[in-house]
Amino acid sequence: MREYDLSNARWHKSSYSNGEGGNCVEVADGVPGVVPVRDSKNPQGPALFIHPEAWSAFVAGQRAG
Numbered sequence: 001m002r003e004y005d006l007s008n009a010r011w012h013k014s015s016y017s018n019g020e021g022g023n024c025v026e027v028a029d030g031v032p033g034v035v036p037v038r039d040s041k042n043p044q045g046p047a048l049f050i051h052p053e054a055w056s057a058f059v060a061g062q063r064a065g
Contacts, residue, residue, distance in 0.1 A: 004031055006047060013040050027055075 009028035024040035028047075035055040038047040050058070 004034065004036065004049065006031070006036060009036060011038070011043070 006028060010030060011026040011028050013026050014024055026038050026040045026043070028036040028038075033052070034049040035052055036047040036049055037055075039045060
């Protein structure tokens with residue numbers, strides 16, 4: 001299993017998130033070959049590493065409803 005150093009990752013909260021602390025995800029950019037995703041309520045917790053094509057398909061599906 002490959003390990004990624006996320007100590008300097010730039011995390012971005014979903015534009016669909018509100019300030020009430022609901023079900024929010026954050027995504028980091030700049031990590032080659034994967035899209036790191038984590039729970040914004042638990043920033044020190046684990047991150048999922050999603051293949052970029054799978055993440056694109058997920059985002060497209062969300063936009064399509």
